[in-house]
Amino acid sequence: xxxxxxxxxxxxxxxxxxxxxxxxxxxxxxxxxxxxxxxxxxxxxxxxxxxxxxxxxxxxxxxxxxxxxxxxxxxxxxxxxxxxxxxxxx
Numbered sequence: 374x375x376x377x378x379x380x381x382x383x384x385x386x387x388x389x390x391x392x393x394x395x396x397x398x399x400x401x402x403x404x405x406x407x408x409x410x411x412x413x414x415x416x417x418x419x420x421x422x423x424x425x426x427x428x429x430x431x432x433x434x435x436x437x438x439x440x441x442x443x444x445x446x447x448x449x450x451x452x453x454x455x456x457x458x459x460x461x462x463x
Contacts (some may be wrong), residue, residue: 376401378411394418 376393380403380433383390394415401413414422439445 378403379417379424391415434446 374398378386378390378401383403390413393399394401394413395417396416398415400418402409403411403413405411
């Protein structure tokens with residue numbers, strides 16, 4: 374169930390809202406004059422969600438490239454090149 378709080382709670386209960394966001398990893402929806410105004414979210418959760426959105430965008434781009442006929446690389450060959458860059462020729 375989403376947590377919905379009036380904007381006055383930001384002033385009066387900021388620490389409580391922060392603790393809730395950190396503990397539950399859920400956002401708190403803030404209303405102003407009875408209407409949605411903003412969302413408060415723990416920074417780590419925000420960064421996680423931002424990274425997921427970025428990943429989904431990259432996956433969508435890769436799928437489109439494949440649909441357009443792009444050729445992929447062999448995973449084993451790519452992994453071998455990465456190992457060599459990290460550890461030198463094996």
